[in-house]
Amino acid sequence: MVNVAVLGYGTVGSGVAEILWKKQSHVNRRAGEEINLKYVLDLREFPGDPVEKVLVHDFDTIVNDPEIRVIAEAMGGLEPAYTFAKRALEKGISFCTSNKVLVEAKGAELIEIAKEHDANFFFEASVGGGIPVIRPMIECLTADHFDEISGILNGTTNFMLTKMDQEGVAYDEVLAEAQELGYAERNPEADVEGHDAGRKIAILASLNSEKQVSFESLSMEGITKITNIDFEYARSLESSIKLLGSARKKDGKIYALVAPFMVPSSDPLYAVNGVYNAIKLHGDMLENVMFYGQGAGKEATASAVVSDIQDCVRRLGRHREILWSREPAELGDIMEYPFRFLVRVKDEGEEEQGSGGPTVGSAATLKAGVVGGKLAQFAAALGGAGRLVAPRGVTGEAAFLTKPMSEKELNAAIESTGVSVIGRIRLA
Amino acid sequence: MVNVAVLGYGTVGSGVAEILWKKQSHVNRRAGEEINLKYVLDLREFPGDPVEKVLVHDFDTIVNDPEIRVIAEAMGGLEPAYTFAKRALEKGISFCTSNKVLVEAKGAELIEIAKEHDANFFFEASVGGGIPVIRPMIECLTADHFDEISGILNGTTNFMLTKMDQEGVAYDEVLAEAQELGYAERNPEADVEGHDAGRKIAILASLNSEKQVSFESLSMEGITKITNIDFEYARSLESSIKLLGSARKKDGKIYALVAPFMVPSSDPLYAVNGVYNAIKLHGDMLENVMFYGQGAGKEATASAVVSDIQDCVRRLGRHREILWSREPAELGDIMEYPFRFLVRVKDEGEEEQGSGGPTVGSAATLKAGVVGGKLAQFAAALGGAGRLVAPRGVTGEAAFLTKPMSEKELNAAIESTGVSVIGRIRLA
Numbered sequence: 001m002v003n004v005a006v007l008g009y010g011t012v013g014s015g016v017a018e019i020l021w022k023k024q025s026h027v028n029r030r031a032g033e034e035i036n037l038k039y040v041l042d043l044r045e046f047p048g049d050p051v052e053k054v055l056v057h058d059f060d061t062i063v064n065d066p067e068i069r070v071i072a073e074a075m076g077g078l079e080p081a082y083t084f085a086k087r088a089l090e091k092g093i094s095f096c097t098s099n100k101v102l103v104e105a106k107g108a109e110l111i112e113i114a115k116e117h118d119a120n121f122f123f124e125a126s127v128g129g130g131i132p133v134i135r136p137m138i139e140c141l142t143a144d145h146f147d148e149i150s151g152i153l154n155g156t157t158n159f160m161l162t163k164m165d166q167e168g169v170a171y172d173e174v175l176a177e178a179q180e181l182g183y184a185e186r187n188p189e190a191d192v193e194g195h196d197a198g199r200k201i202a203i204l205a206s207l208n209s210e211k212q213v214s215f216e217s218l219s220m221e222g223i224t225k226i227t228n229i230d231f232e233y234a235r236s237l238e239s240s241i242k243l244l245g246s247a248r249k250k251d252g253k254i255y256a257l258v259a260p261f262m263v264p265s266s267d268p269l270y271a272v273n274g275v276y277n278a279i280k281l282h283g284d285m286l287e288n289v290m291f292y293g294q295g296a297g298k299e300a301t302a303s304a305v306v307s308d309i310q311d312c313v314r315r316l317g318r319h320r321e322i323l324w325s326r327e328p329a330e331l332g333d334i335m336e337y338p339f340r341f342l343v344r345v346k347d348e349g350e351e352e353q354g355s356g357g358p359t360v361g362s363a364a365t366l367k368a369g370v371v372g373g374k375l376a377q378f379a380a381a382l383g384g385a386g387r388l389v390a391p392r393g394v395t396g397e398a399a400f401l402t403k404p405m406s407e408k409e410l411n412a413a414i415e416s417t418g419v420s421v422i423g424r425i426r427l428a
Numbered sequence: 429m430v431n432v433a434v435l436g437y438g439t440v441g442s443g444v445a446e447i448l449w450k451k452q453s454h455v456n457r458r459a460g461e462e463i464n465l466k467y468v469l470d471l472r473e474f475p476g477d478p479v480e481k482v483l484v485h486d487f488d489t490i491v492n493d494p495e496i497r498v499i500a501e502a503m504g505g506l507e508p509a510y511t512f513a514k515r516a517l518e519k520g521i522s523f524c525t526s527n528k529v530l531v532e533a534k535g536a537e538l539i540e541i542a543k544e545h546d547a548n549f550f551f552e553a554s555v556g557g558g559i560p561v562i563r564p565m566i567e568c569l570t571a572d573h574f575d576e577i578s579g580i581l582n583g584t585t586n587f588m589l590t591k592m593d594q595e596g597v598a599y600d601e602v603l604a605e606a607q608e609l610g611y612a613e614r615n616p617e618a619d620v621e622g623h624d625a626g627r628k629i630a631i632l633a634s635l636n637s638e639k640q641v642s643f644e645s646l647s648m649e650g651i652t653k654i655t656n657i658d659f660e661y662a663r664s665l666e667s668s669i670k671l672l673g674s675a676r677k678k679d680g681k682i683y684a685l686v687a688p689f690m691v692p693s694s695d696p697l698y699a700v701n702g703v704y705n706a707i708k709l710h711g712d713m714l715e716n717v718m719f720y721g722q723g724a725g726k727e728a729t730a731s732a733v734v735s736d737i738q739d740c741v742r743r744l745g746r747h748r749e750i751l752w753s754r755e756p757a758e759l760g761d762i763m764e765y766p767f768r769f770l771v772r773v774k775d776e777g778e779e780e781q782g783s784g785g786p787t788v789g790s791a792a793t794l795k796a797g798v799v800g801g802k803l804a805q806f807a808a809a810l811g812g813a814g815r816l817v818a819p820r821g822v823t824g825e826a827a828f829l830t831k832p833m834s835e836k837e838l839n840a841a842i843e844s845t846g847v848s849v850i851g852r853i854r855l856a
Contacts, residue, residue: 291720293718
């Protein structure tokens with residue numbers, strides 16, 4: 001029998017406890033050992049709840065009990081989770097967590113401590129909730145080099161963007177609905193500004209580079225400026241708009257960001273809708289691999305935490321190497337990474353039609369030529385960008401589809417021609 | 429240093445050797461040990477090929493060399509692969525394979541032998557080529573119960589069906605193209621009749637039930653009867669047609685089959701096109717999880733085999749439990765499992781329009797009522813099935829969308845009313 005403890009009896013923690021109680025025989029058989037939930041740590045009381053029999057209020061009770069071999073943390077936040085993880089691992093107690101803040105900031109260090117004490121630090125549930133992605137990356141995809149990891153890593157924003165796309169609902173309205181449904185986290189900023197996705201792509205980029213890619217170093221752009229007009233342009237390009245966390249390798253450097261992207265229908269991420277998440281990796285041999293599932297939610301996340309507990313139990317006393325050092329990865333300046341952009345600028349009405357210039361993309365969605373004046377100069381400054389036909393009823397603006405170019409180059413074109421930018425979205 | 433051998437220098441085997449030679453430092457770092465390819469077994473000679481230095485023609489050389497700790501097999505077929513696997517494992521040499529025929533028929537037994545000798549029998553590449561699915565199932569998804577596993581498990585047929593759907597190419601033409609491109613295996617029957625997909629779903633169903641689900645016990649239906657008219661009906665239902673291997677649990681029994689299914693656009697399998705494969709699992713906590721990637725191809729498959737070699741190396745001398753016993757799983761009769769069907773029957777012209785009866789599905793795609801006479805009797809015998817509007821230019825037939833019913837019930841309705849069936853396709 002292996003004794004385990006759960007830290008935090010909130011949504012995920014109570015889900016973990018319920019699985020350990022209700023699915024005992026299945027969980028034990030697949031762990032190869034009987035798992036006994038000896039303690040649950042929470043500062044609160046839960047009168048009448050089955051947790052009462054195992055509830056403790058002091059971490060010392062758990063960490064000082066020599067029978068405890070595995071601790072699962074589901075409290076969230078950096079502290080006290082970090083201190084608890086460190087103390088547990090230093091005693092050789094394996095530690096697993098769904099806490100992306102902890103993993104992003106301290107993952108490399110905690111893996112190191114785990115290694116020193118023949119224990120394990122596992123964190124499958126910290127990225128993609130119930131979607132297996134961490135373990136597949138470190139156990140299955142070990143022969144490939146990945147030059148891109150891109151994922152829909154936040155269910156709330158994907159729910160919102162899907163609604164905007166499929167039902168034409170406005171941003172404010174769909175945010176209110178997401179909050180009503182309880183999809184939005186306590187602070188909606190973490191979702192809509194891309195911070196949640198940022199921590200997750202930082203973890204994946206770190207595992208891929210075997211070094212530290214820090215959340216703080218990422219470029220982050222949320223979905224707050226996305227409008228229904230952007231979706232109409234997207235549809236004209238057979239695309240949708242998704243908030244992606246993306247890390248790309250180029251010339252030995254890592255370029256990582258969170259931003260809304262136009263995702264074409266040929267991309268497997270295109271069909272990932274609602275609260276579902278997916279992580280796509282592009283490898284030198286495997287090409288595209290994608291993992292899809294529920295990125296959040298009590299049961300899905302708890303299921304992933306229990307899988308980590310089971311794996312810790314199977315590996316008691318034996319450290320599973322995870323290559324992730326504290327050394328900072330070499331990051332490139334995202335402003336210098338080439339993307340294609342859809343750029344919407346104000347059409348101030350002084351333009352003359354049909355001054356030529358190349359067109360890009362589907363002929364049906366593009367005007368035959370690029371208009372003259374300031375817009376024509378802008379198109380030329382972009383190295384010849386195709387102008388898209390504006391969606392029905394949209395006036396006073398012009399939209400261009402650029403060739404691959406850095407944001408620095410794009411900004412230079414904007415500045416030199418004096419166009420007023422309404423919005424810009426990268427193409428995936 | 430760990431010495432390994434590869435059996436078979438064909439497409440996959442040579443891919444494995446190339447990775448071990450060309451990506452040494454990456455492969456070794458992630459295996460935690462230096463891996464040395466000491467032997468490649470093949471009956472043929474390869475003058476001028478780098479394999480010459482390690483080529484042997486006799487398995488005894490390999491299995492009798494006490495330095496060999498891991499063997500990767502990529503020969504295909506049951507024999508001599510089975511004998512070689514057994515002999516290796518009995519000596520405590522770990523064995524990994526991309527050979528679905530071997531795994532489906534002898535997986536349970538070889539796992540047992542591996543266990544007895546503290547070795548491992550791994551077979552990630554036998555299902556889904558480069559897609560991690562076996563290891564995620566046994567390492568990551570260990571808390572869930574899965575009541576359905578459905579997958580696009582054959583790239584050739586998916587390439588063909590995608591072409592038929594997107595370009596309206598006829599079956600014969602697209603088969604010829606698949607053969608030209610080298611996508612079709614030596615015997616196209618294995619692909620188009622569903623045998624290849626059948627072996628793979630048998631393996632996945634076995635792992636899920638922890639018992640033997642044999643290929644021979646599966647119901648298998650290929651894609652040879654699928655026509656462009658079927659795709660037109662599918663489109664009217666916002667669906668596509670995919671050849672799925674599917675195993676479902678109901679009342680403790682497993683119902684497994686390979687057949688073409690109408691997959692609605694809301695299903696993540698809908699967007700899996702071309703030679704890509706995907707496996708979707710439905711769990712009691714995780715709901716849908718899906719793994720997507722290249723199901724075949726030299727590099728993708730070889731990458732998965734090398735990952736298995738790396739995992740064998742990390743686990744030298746320690747057996748990783750895989751729950752799959754030789755005991756037969758309890759299978760249900762697929763004829764009794766409820767599906768919804770699209771049934772196309774001949775309209776012999778004696779019918780009268782508009783005799784009422786309920787309609788099913790999108791109003792726009794259904795006639796207002798069900799026609800009278802034999803067809804009306806058939807609709808009634810189906811328990812009230814909605815009739816679909818025939819695609820433009822299609823005459824002399826009527827198509828019905830049934831409620832969930834077993835194929836036995838469907839056959840009874842067909843027999844009792846004497847309609848002539850043109851085709852039937854299940855809805856996913």
